[in-house]
Amino acid sequence: MLLNSAHQILLRSIYIPPLKVLYQTAAKYLIPFQGFLAEKPGLLQNKSMKRITFILLCCYGIAAGLNVALTFAGNESFRFFTKILLMPLLLFALAAETGLKSNYARLFAAALFFSWLGDIALRWEAWFIQGLIAFLAAHICYLLFMLKIKGDRGLLQFQPLFGLPVLVYLVILLFVLNDYLEQLKIPVYVYGTVICAVWLYSINLFWKTDKKIAALLCFGSSQFVMSDSLLAVHKFIYPFEILPPLVMLTYCSAQFLLTSGAMRYIRLIDKEQQPSL
Numbered sequence: 001m002l003l004n005s006a007h008q009i010l011l012r013s014i015y016i017p018p019l020k021v022l023y024q025t026a027a028k029y030l031i032p033f034q035g036f037l038a039e040k041p042g043l044l045q046n047k048s049m050k051r052i053t054f055i056l057l058c059c060y061g062i063a064a065g066l067n068v069a070l071t072f073a074g075n076e077s078f079r080f081f082t083k084i085l086l087m088p089l090l091l092f093a094l095a096a097e098t099g100l101k102s103n104y105a106r107l108f109a110a111a112l113f114f115s116w117l118g119d120i121a122l123r124w125e126a127w128f129i130q131g132l133i134a135f136l137a138a139h140i141c142y143l144l145f146m147l148k149i150k151g152d153r154g155l156l157q158f159q160p161l162f163g164l165p166v167l168v169y170l171v172i173l174l175f176v177l178n179d180y181l182e183q184l185k186i187p188v189y190v191y192g193t194v195i196c197a198v199w200l201y202s203i204n205l206f207w208k209t210d211k212k213i214a215a216l217l218c219f220g221s222s223q224f225v226m227s228d229s230l231l232a233v234h235k236f237i238y239p240f241e242i243l244p245p246l247v248m249l250t251y252c253s254a255q256f257l258l259t260s261g262a263m264r265y266i267r268l269i270d271k272e273q274q275p276s277l
Contacts, residue, residue, distance in 0.1 A: 049096055053263075056093035057256075063089060064252035072245040080123055086252065087116035090259045097263045104148060104269060108262045111141035115255065128235075129187065136191050139224075142258065143198045146205060146217060149265060154204035163200050170196040173229055180236040188232070199225050210268060216261030223254035 063085045070079035091112045098105040114137040121131035156163045174192055181188050202221040205214035227250035234243040 052096045053093050056089050056096060060086060060089040060093065060252075060256065064248075064256070067252065068245050068248050071248050083119050083123075083248075084116070086255065087112050087119060090255060091116070094259060094263060098266045098270075102266060102269065104145060104262070104266050107141055107145045107148070108259070108266075111138045111145065112255070112259070114138035114141065129184075132187055132191055135228075136194060139191075139194045139198050142221070143194070143201060145262065146198070146201050149205060149209050149213075150269075151205075151208035154208035155206040156200070156204040158207065162203055166196050166200045166203070169225075173232070177232055177236055184236075191228075195221075195225050195228055209265065213261050213265045213268070216257050216264065220254045220257030220259075220261060223250045223257060227251040227254055 063082045067079055067082040067086065070082060091109055094100070094105060094109055094112065100106055100109055114134045118131045118134035118138060121127040121134055170192060174189060177188065178185070199218075199221040202214070202218040205217055208214070227247050230243050230247045230250065234240060234247065
């Protein structure tokens, strides 16, 4: 299975002991859960699984709200505890909703997993580069997911000028940050380019797929760019006290919107692939 293969590759590539232990713990439960769901495809359609998905998403909302509040209050210990719950809750919601049977679901699950590693790594200043790499991998997975979405030509293929604001934003952001980046200039430039590429392609999804799916993925991508922009200002330019809560608010919103859009698209694909009676 693809998830098992990815598990073996990641296990060999994670060298930071705390991250490796946390990954092994997550994989211990997620991979058997995938197998359980794959053996019971009918289970995905009944109300109990829908209820589980709903409960997990509600728990995510509660954890996100607590995290933003604790970030605002400056309670670092409890804030980190709520933060490391966020991506596992979305990941298990995705698994409950889709069974992780399709390549779409597994690719998006990989994005959430890499986001989780990034959340953990960014807790420590010394692991900033590792966190940046983890989130870069997550965004590459998001981009690949969007590139796999089927449909006709998208909005930007008809009207390329709709992508111009994204390119202008990227240039302005990197110009503002440039003098503060020092040895991190190349990693930040690469990361900024990738997240804006995700945002750009999410705009192209309009006219290509269902408009609600396109809207969820586009707004999620834009929220992610906003979150990372605020984080960059806070880290590299000046640590305004209001920025950390805003970073988490936009980040939690972004991940929820992206996951909601992905689940909606995977449901649509599964429905289209069901044999007609």
